[in-house]
Amino acid sequence: MDKFGYAQSQKFDTYASRLMPREEYFTSGHRSCQGCGEALAVRWVCKAIGKDAIIAHATGCMEIVSSGWPQTAWMHPWLHVAFENASAVASGIESALKVLQRKGKLKGPMPKVVAMGGDGGTTDIGLQSLSGALERGHNFTYFCWDNEAYMNTGIQRSSSTPYGAMTTTSPPGKMSIGQHTQKKNMTAIAVAHGIPYVATASPSYLFDLFFKVRKAIETPGPAYVHVLSVCPTGWRSATDLSVRLGRLAVETGVFPLFEVVNGKYRLTVEVPKLRPVNDYLKPQGRFRHLREKERDFIQKHTMAQYQLLLDKCGASYPEFPVITEPEEEKE
């Protein structure tokens, strides 16, 4: 048996919005801000996951806006424990399902196991528990809602905040241009665990997102999906621009959409000609203070990163070869 199996993708041949599920699993009435790209992402990811799933969610905006007792926006069985441990909680859910199924205690089909967290809960404080769960090979999918800062606590920087962005703990000033570090490459970290499926996604590209989610949750073994989630409150952008900004992130090469199946990179949304990065920076107040030279630097850095990604996509070999494990001996 190969350790994780291959991603079994079912391609939708017809791209039509009326083919998308009508069922809502992340229901209206939650308290996210107007124009919240993260809530949009959650809603569509949950639709793509379908009914038979259990969700472990980290502390953060999406938890707080959705689960104030006695109300809930979640139609899935859903468990929030703390900020940094959604992957560990999901590991427990998956392990329990396995043993309960073995013992005949589980009625119905094996539910999919899903963990979700913000970029802080994923790339910073939750990185260890995520790494542990990916390494152990649990059959689950992790979704990172990347709005590029700790929004729930008031827009503090995370390791996923991009260079130059203003946050409340990376403010620009006489001695600072704002965030002076580069965004952590979380997908590369996930890929380095040798897991069978890693992808970036965006609710501004719904079909692309939908297929990736289906693929991720159908893949046996761990899968990781990194979802760019525009946050008008934290990005200081107009609330009616969230979907547009998500598209600009892709069109400028800032947030390319790709997937990595068994270590093999592939662009899923090709951009024939990248737009200038400034098209993406300009509508966002968090980059307002940047001067020409920082914008140039961001442009150069974006191009360099994009080229690296293209090289990976063009590579004839995967990051890690899949070698089939010997069959377990049965007595």
Place this chain on the structure above:
Amino acid sequence: MAHRVGMEVSIAISHAVQMCRAEAIAAYPITPQTHIVEHLSSMVANGELDAEFVNVESEHSAISTCIGMSATGARTYTATSSQGLALMNEILYIVSALRLPIVMTVANRALSGPLSIWNDHSDIMGARDIGWIQIFVENGQEAFDHSVMAFKIAENHQVLMPTIINLDGFILSHVVEAMEFPDQELVDKFLPSYHPRFQLDPDNPVTMGAFAMPEVYTEVKMGHQMALTGAYEHILKVWKEWGDLTGRRYQPVEKYRTEGAKILLLTMGCLSEVAEVAVDEMREAGLEVGLLKLRMWRPFPFADLRNAVGSAKLLIVCDRALSLGGAAPPVLAEVRSAFYAMRGRPQTASFVIGLGGRDVTPGDFKNIVAQAQEEAQHKPTQEYHIFGVRG
């Protein structure tokens, strides 16, 4: 038929967990808990226990994984010690608030710094207020029995409370003792397969871990407090049932030679056996000394303690942890408040003993009694003594 075995106590605990048919275990190694989880993982590897054993990357993840396991409906077990328990701390409060019946063994060990792998109770005293049932055991047989009973208590639908069994690291966990093991059939009858009251199930979805606004937080905490104190009667029921089956009976506060005692020592954990030797010797020498052993730490057995003290004049509380800069070491603080409002309360004396693996002998207990008696004549000069400290 029950049979007698000679075995390291850690291994006996892993057998108890096996006989309870634990279904899901997540653990991270730390001395002196290691032997328990090592044996459990070999039982799983050899097919002697049908469970999922998850080797997590930290104790924080161990207890978090256990939450996922238990919330999905599996009988869940873990074990830890010292730094491991401290690392779990954030999550421990959430386990009990979620009312998940996880059973955990804590092989009690000192907390760093300085690093010490040896025994005292500072780890569990740092987790005093986590809202779990907490029991202390004194020897191998108790460790076995209480591990089995813990599942039955925790999983009772009226209780649904995570439960910690404390046993002293090394000086109990690593010694070989004679014990009686019940038959599997007896355990199966005593502890039927686990069926949760609520679980994560797509056909019947629930939201667990919602947050609370100020309008309800206090009420939720009150509910937690009532559930924990209400667990008391169920604990006694389970202990009685086990006693009827095995002949081994347990009380929240155990009494040793307390008849007519003017002076009472109070201990927890396996140093109680050392104190018993001292009490025997002092009784022989004509001193009216007895011993109280506090078994149930949470919920705190106020009434049992008051009854057990009877007409004794001097109660000497032996703590195995400090509350640095505080008014009193943890056990004294609770015991003294249990008596404060009582007319004719006993005088209390306080000694902190056996920190970080420092040996405590019967002779030490005798010296403690002598010193306490002497000081009881005068006005006490110190809130408490760190016994045997040099320099």
